[in-house]
Amino acid sequence: MIKISTLFFITSLIIIATSCSFQKDGEWVNLFNGTDLTDWEANENKDAFKVVDGTIFCDGKRSHLFYKGDYKKGVFKNFEFKAMVKTLPSSNSGIVFHTQEQARGPLLVGYEVQINHSYEREGDFQELKKTGSIYGYRNVYFPTHNDEEWFELHFKVIENSVEVFVNGTKVNEYIQPDDPWRRKNDKYQKFNRGLIAIQCHDEFSKTYFKDIKIKVLPDAEKITPPTDKEWDTKITKLHHANFPVVDFHVHLKGGLKIEEVIENSMKLGINYGVAPNCGLHFPVTDDKSLYAYMDTVKSKPIFRGMQAEGREWISLFSPEAIAEFDYVFTDAMTWTDNEGHRMRLWMEDEVFIKNEEDFMNQLISKIESIISQEPIDIHVNPTFLPAVIADKYDELWTDERIDRFVKVLADNHVALEINSRYRIPSEKILRKAKEAGVKFSFGTNNVTSELGQLDYCFEMIEKLKLNYKDMFLPKPKGQKPVETKGLPKEITG
Ligand SMILES: [Zn+2]
Structure with a gap:
């Protein structure tokens, strides 16, 4: 006869030995x-x-x-x-x-x-x-x-x-x-x-x-996909081809919250790079406010971008603080002309154009000095023209100006944004940039909470037959422009 305690002991052993099945x-x-x-x-x-x-x-x-x-x-x-x-x-x-x-x-x-x-x-x-x-x-x-x-x-x-x-x-x-x-x-x-x-x-x-x-977990109801089949197929084909489907130019504007950006990202299958405007008179204006911002986005499932504003930004931040961002971009929409007018090209009442040719010559020179001297990864809102001359885009962006634009991008390994909000640059300019080996990024530059679906960018993937090797991705730590090129003391030209 076995004692109860022994039986209990043996049973316990069996239970421990086979615990998985229990x-x-x-x-x-x-x-x-x-x-x-x-x-x-x-x-x-x-x-x-x-x-x-x-x-x-x-x-x-x-x-x-x-x-x-x-x-x-x-x-x-x-x-x-x-x-x-x-x-x-x-x-x-x-x-x-x-x-x-x-x-x-x-x-x-x-x-x-x-x-x-x-x-x-x-x-x-x-x-x-x-x-x-x-x-x-x-x-x-x-x-x-x-x-x-x-x-x-x-x-x-x-x-x-x-x-x-x-x-x-x-x-x-x-x-x-x-x-x-x-x-x-x-x-x-x-x-x-x-x-x-x-x-x-x-x-x-x-x-x-x-x-x-x-x-x-138990069986459950199937979940309804958040997009239609056409979108799912389009996005899946790109992901399958290793193509970085990333909108690098998103702002938390028009009440848009980071949680909504992330939700949109998961819904559409688009990765986002969210960027604050950093410069004089902007909320991120020195190292302290930069680090404070970084704390709010550090663990978020996004790229962290820096939109460098005006030409003064190079004197406001340390290289170490700038390198906290995954990438840096700027445009050529804010600059001071030869007569001393500080212009913001998207503000109609801040634009001074006496002579279109002269304006264009100044613009291309500004673009060259920004791209060659500022330690940036991407040039955004590229080839943008003020509203008063926008309908002459193809005429004013002459072959000679396009060649200078493409050359300065290629020489400095700065990527070119395909901007879906303004639908710029034109296909002709993008084609020349591709031939010169310039890398591309996608960007919306939203001003409202609506991020859109990168329509112009997707059109250009088809038209230019872009593959993943044509696309920009941020450089790893130690290889960022601000780390390899450093910050210039001042911008000349
Ligand atoms: Zn922007």
């Missing part, structure tokens, strides 16, 4: 025991994954590590996933879900939540998709964490939708329509149910994972 849905379950790869199985390169100091360390040739434990037999449909992740410089990794076993190669089934802060490889293909991207379907092009720092990657899959969070901030969302556009080879990249796998991308990518856990 987990209830809706509770977090650890998938990694912290000591070895029990429950996990690698495919093509088994030694790409090892356990180091309680973490899974991906360090080896391309391979995928599948969770093959008892819990739900590794097959998950609706769930939340969390892991602590640490990348090293140039790491590329990811978590693939709703996938299937496959002997080798990139996984053809399911979606990948991308992990990449600074991956750069020599060769023809430049990977632009950053951590938090739903790889190739809704990309994140802005930085969401740093290398060599642990961050929490968290995503939530419900029926036809996924939301991605980094360190508790939602950075991305994708709601898949019925029968979405897919390239022929990618027809299994859809929501379904399936395995979870950790990606080791290549032998140069080193990534750590720990505290890997999952919470199974």
Whole structure:
């Protein structure tokens, strides 16, 4: 006869040993025991994954590590996933879900939540998709964490939708329509149910994972996509082509709040760069107000831009403070003419044009001195003409002036904004800029809370056959114009 206490002891042991199968849905379950790869199985390169100091360390040739434990037999449909992740410089990794076993190669089934802060490889293909991207379907092009720092990657899959969070901030969302556009080879990249796998991308990518856990969620109603099928297809094709769909020229104007910008971003699949106006008599006017502003946007899922105002901005901020921004842009709409009139070209009563030719000569000279001397990434509102002469745009922007404009951009590696609000520059100018190797950015320069949908930019993608290599993206720390070029003492010319 067995004593009750012994029986209780044995039962407890059994419960502990098989605790996974007793987990209830809706509770977090650890998938990694912290000591070895029990429950996990690698495919093509088994030694790409090892356990180091309680973490899974991906360090080896391309391979995928599948969770093959008892819990739900590794097959998950609706769930939340969390892991602590640490990348090293140039790491590329990811978590693939709703996938299937496959002997080798990139996984053809399911979606990948991308992990990449600074991956750069020599060769023809430049990977632009950053951590938090739903790889190739809704990309994140802005930085969401740093290398060599642990961050929490968290995503939530419900029926036809996924939301991605980094360190508790939602950075991305994708709601898949019925029968979405897919390239022929990618027809299994859809929501379904399936395995979870950790990606080791290549032998140069080193990534750590720990505290890997999952919470199974109940079946739910499908979510209605926020846009129509036509928009979804257009955006998905661009994301699939690694094309940075970014509006770098957004202002919090007309009552527009940053939360609304972010909501719009997730809805449309457009990344945004939000910029305050920085200069004399603007709210951001010195280092102190710059850092105060930066505190309000630091952890937001956007690019942080600086619109440099007037020509005085170079004397108001330190290079270190300017380098806090992801990028800097300015236009040539505010300047003082030869007779001493300080003009703002969009203000009708501040424009002085006695002679159109003379005005144009002064304008192109101003543009040249700004672009060649100020440490900026993008020239915005480009080729803008005041309302009184705007209808003579094609006549006044002569070939000679266009050539000077394009040359100063190319020589100084300053990107050219395709402005969707003013629909400038003209196709002719953009074509010449492309031939000269100038990079482009998209921008709205909104004055109201309506951000629009980059119509003119999308037209130009088609007309100029732009691909991702034609497009601007902010430079990493240490390579920004203000860091390499420095601030000039004064602007001459
Ligand atoms: Zn602006």
